[in-house]
Amino acid sequence: MSLEILGLILVVSLFIIILLGFPISFTLIFLALGFGYIGLGDRVFYLVTYQFFSTMMEPVLAAVALFTFMGLVLEGAGLMDRLFKALQLLSGRMKGSLYMATIVTATLFAAATGIVGASVPILGLMAGPSMKKSRYNASLCAGTITAGGTLGILIPPSIMLVVMGPTMEVSIARLYAAAILPGILLASIYIAYTMTRTYLNPGFGPPLSDEELDVPMVKKIREFVVGLLPVATLIVATLGSILSGFATPTEGAAMGCLGAVVVAIAHRRLNFSIIKDAVYRTVVTTSMVMILLAASTAVGAVFSAFGTPKLIADTLLTLDLPAGVFIWCILVACFVLGWPLEWIPIVVIVIPIFMPIIIQLGVDRLWFAILVAVTLQTCWLSPPVALSAYYLKGVIPEWDLYMIYKGMIPFMFLQILCVVLLFLFPQITLWLPTLLFK
Secondary structure, eight states: OOHHHHHHHHHHHHHHHHHTTOOHHHHHHHHHHHHHHHHHTTHHHHHHHHHHHHHHTOGGGHHHHHHHHHHHHHHHTTHHHHHHHHHHHHSTTSTTHHHHHHHHHHHHHHTTOOOHHHHHHHHHHHHHHHHHHTTOOHHHHHHHHHHHHHGGGTSSSOHHHHHHHHHHTOOHHHHHHHHHHHHHHHHHHHHHHHHHHHHHOGGGSOOOOTTTTOSOHHHHHHHHHHHHHHHHHHHHHHHHHHHTTSSOHHHHHHHHHHHHHHHHHHTTOOOHHHHHHHHHHHHHHHHHHHHHHHHHHHHHHHHHHTTHHHHHHHHHHTTOOOHHHHHHHHHHHHHHHTTTSOHHHIIIIIHHHHHHHHHHTTOOHHHHHHHHHHHHHHHTTOTTTOHHHHHHHHHOTTSOHHHHHHHHHHHHHHHHHHHHHHHHOTHHHHHHHHHHOO
16 A cells, blocks of 8 residues: 555545544654554654644744733633623613624634633623513524624734744744734624615614613723723734834734733732633643644654645645635635634644645635634534534523524635635735735
8 A cells, every 4th residue: 555545544534533522742753653663663652752842942932821811811801891891881872783793702712712612702702691581582692792802813923823834934023914904804794784784684683771781981991991901002012013023923923921820910809819710711722732733743754755735736736726616615624624623633634635736826824714614613613513602601500502503604704705815906905014014
């Protein structure tokens, strides 16, 4: 049996074993060593060891832990809750105001943390009680919260983009710049959809009561400024330092951590309990990401050593299909694989298989990376798995999964619409990087 065919059997075995429910990281390590020993002999142990050490010592990946800590400090200090309540008071007389307040807050929170697992529960705890009290449509509320929470995987400082950069050999700073306008576009589409639904059916989002809005305008504005200004300054300083070239992503993330602590102290919200919880959850999250990344890299190295990616690329190129057809086939494959798999194996194993084709066809890798990122974001809202639904269910148990799924599906199609727009109009993605990195 040729090594190329052995590589194909490796990939098939990977998906079968994962679908059977085995832990992904240990499955990856076992398959890398097992199939690698069959095809490469003792060399596989040196190869896997090298891949693990090189992954763990990659300086740019330190940004994963730093951005995670930054977001968790802001979350623990409750800074986004103040902004949400201010937006709620300022726009409360408008129908559907809580939908808009949720999405705006979610967008800013996404720019402070790249963790969906943190964003969705926090948004649920912030917005859920107010929406229920104001008799908002439950399924549309669930869809708004879960969709808003998933923005954290796309909008910088997205952890997925940090991992995607080295894998696809694209500058992380350029990826961050390329993701900003698509993220804003997606948030705008969400707002347009929820406000249109409310306009067509006012019962979906009635205005807040006079009693709830009986707050002096001066206080409303003060709460808005106090809630927005520190977080916005932190975001601009962190991302601005990276995009301007003043700091690397890792250095920018370190500055963001310091800024988050300073902001929390200024709001008198910082204590030992918050720091302890943030450190613990940072270690758990970063360990999970890094072991998955190292294991995925090891499998990818064995897979490449077998020569299977070249076989697949050469076979597909003989079909002589247009570049656009190839891209859509890859995006559909990512979308389907995103149900059973985490995004890390897809980014580190699946995407590199197709990268030789993308390069040979002359496709802009920066544009392609953002298309993949938005597609993988869509998987968070796609039944039957849709992890965002379980995060929301965990903090609002009275909302059943069927109702949450019902609210999420329209937003899933809105994200697919965004992918189509980014495909048809590449300048949405490329304009800002071109402007900043001439």
